[in-house]
Amino acid sequence: MELAGHLVGAGTLVVVAPLLVHRHPELYSSPAAFVPERFIGGSVPNPATWIPFGGGTRRCLGAELALAELEIVLSELVAAFTLEPTDARGERARLAGTVLVPARGATAVLSRRGAAIG
Numbered sequence: 001m002e003l004a005g006h007l008v009g010a011g012t013l014v015v016v017a018p019l020l021v022h023r024h025p026e027l028y029s030s031p032a033a034f035v036p037e038r039f040i041g042g043s044v045p046n047p048a049t050w051i052p053f054g055g056g057t058r059r060c061l062g063a064e065l066a067l068a069e070l071e072i073v074l075s076e077l078v079a080a081f082t083l084e085p086t087d088a089r090g091e092r093a094r095l096a097g098t099v100l101v102p103a104r105g106a107t108a109v110l111s112r113r114g115a116a117i118g
């Protein structure tokens with residue numbers, strides 16, 4: 001078959017790379033920037049171009065649970081604590097399983113909101 005101008009022979013394994021899809025400048029503006037606000041208020045992410053949980057018949061079975069966990073845990077964390085960067089230099093991302101994580105663990109300063117200063 002012909003796929004995007006390429007001739008794909010029978011039996012060829014074709015895989016989709018979520019990282020490349022999510023970093024595609026025609027799909028996302030400033031794709032490399034950490035801008036979580038890009039998902040606020042707009043329409044539901046397009047399932048064809050937002051694929052952190054894969055897609056098709058092997059799509060992640062825990063996707064809804066993972067999203068619910070993130071919503072609950074992150075909102076509780078942000079309500080109770082502030083997170084600030086240290087003066088450590090920026091770090092690259094590295095692949096851990098199916099996700100990108102900070103290469104050196106992302107040291108940050110965690111402070112309880114409303115705690116006395118000094």
Ligand code: HEM
Pocket residue numbers: 052053054055056057058059060061062063065066098099
């Ligand atoms: C942010 C969290 C998570 C991410 C980013 C994630 C991502 C993924 C991805 C990319 C796949 C492969 C999909 C494919 O082959 O197309 C997958 C498969 C799977 N995930 Fe997750 N996952 C997450 C959390 C979870 C949780 C919490 C569970 C279970 C409670 C779970 C259970 C599974 C299972 C069972 C599969 C295999 C599905 C199959 O092969 O039919 N995942 N996940």
